[in-house]
Amino acid sequence: MAKDSEGEYARYVETEQDRWVPTKRLARRKRDFYMRRARGRGRHAPEEWTALREYFGGRCVRCLLVPTGERAVGSRTVIWILEKDHIVRVTDGGSDDIGNLQPLCTKCNGGKGNDRTDWRVSAAETLGLEWPRP
């Protein structure tokens, strides 16, 4: 366990890019703050997100795989699910509108960094789908 600047603990997350993330209260407070601002710029309905995921067949739009819940990395098993990725990060002024969202798997999202690639475009092209979605 490690202490962050506000005296709270960070959690070690086992992914391919092993990293420390702040736990509980601090993380929730930061997320709530940025999400409130993001929703002020635009918001989406839960059905829109479901429809977007289903449009791509439950695939990650970057690696085009369908996450199965977990996967093996060496001798370990790590979580592998589809996550809601904000193409422009909410901490960089991105909105919570469906137009700024793409489904990325835990693996692809973990290595995202400051990348703003809209993977929906190439995914649609590879999968023979129309984009923007009709």
Ligand SMILES: [Zn+2]
């Ligand atoms: Zn992926």
